[in-house]
Amino acid sequence: MSDKRKDYISWDEYFMGVAMLSGMRSKDPNTQVGACIVSKDNKILSMGYNGLPRGCSDDEFPWCREGDPLDNKYIYTAHSELNAILNYRGGSLENAKIYVTLFPCNECAKAIIQAGITTVVYDDDKYATSASVIASKRMFDAAGVRYYRYQRTGRKIEITL
Ligand SMILES: Nc1nc(=O)n([C@H]2C[C@H](O)[C@@H](COP(=O)(O)O)O2)cc1CO
Ligand SMILES: [Zn+2]
Numbered sequence: 001m002s003d004k005r006k007d008y009i010s011w012d013e014y015f016m017g018v019a020m021l022s023g024m025r026s027k028d029p030n031t032q033v034g035a036c037i038v039s040k041d042n043k044i045l046s047m048g049y050n051g052l053p054r055g056c057s058d059d060e061f062p063w064c065r066e067g068d069p070l071d072n073k074y075i076y077t078a079h080s081e082l083n084a085i086l087n088y089r090g091g092s093l094e095n096a097k098i099y100v101t102l103f104p105c106n107e108c109a110k111a112i113i114q115a116g117i118t119t120v121v122y123d124d125d126k127y128a129t130s131a132s133v134i135a136s137k138r139m140f141d142a143a144g145v146r147y148y149r150y151q152r153t154g155r156k157i158e159i160t161l
Pocket of ligand 2: 079080081082104105106107108109
C-alpha cells in the first residue's frame, strides 16, 4: 500500500510552469515570453525570457511597438528562446526539448534547429497567421523538429514569495 502524494505536478506542468515563471521577468509591457530547455531525461538545462542584451538598459531602450525601427523594441529585444539557448554553457543541446509560452518566430526557429533541439512544446500561438510563424512551422517540418501545443490542465498554483 503506497502513501505516495497524488497531486504532484506533471512533467509538462513543471516545465511549462518554469517557462511561465521565467516570462514573468520580462520588462516588455505587451508580451512576456518565457522558455525552458529540458534534456531528453527531463533535466532542466536552461531558461530565458525576452529582454534586452546585457549592458543595454531596460530604462533607456524603447519598449514601444511602433515608430521608427530604431525607436521601437523589435530591433533590440532578444527573444526568450534565443536567450535560453545562449544562456546554456554546458555543451550540446542535441535532442533537447524547449518549452516556450509563445510559438517561436522564424529567427528563433533557425536557432532551435541549429542547436539540435528536436521538440518544441508551446502554449500560446497568437501570431499563427504571421509569415514569421508560418515560416517557423515550415522549417520545423523540413528539419524534423516535432512541435505540439501544451495541453493546459487548468491547475492553479499559488506561491507565496
Ligand atoms: N516566440 C517569441 N518569443 C519572444 O520572446 N518574443 C518577444 C519579442 C517581443 O519582446 C515580444 C513580442 O512583442 P509584441 O509584438 O507581441 O508586442 O515577445 C516574441 C515571440 C513571437 O514569435
Ligand atoms: Zn524569436
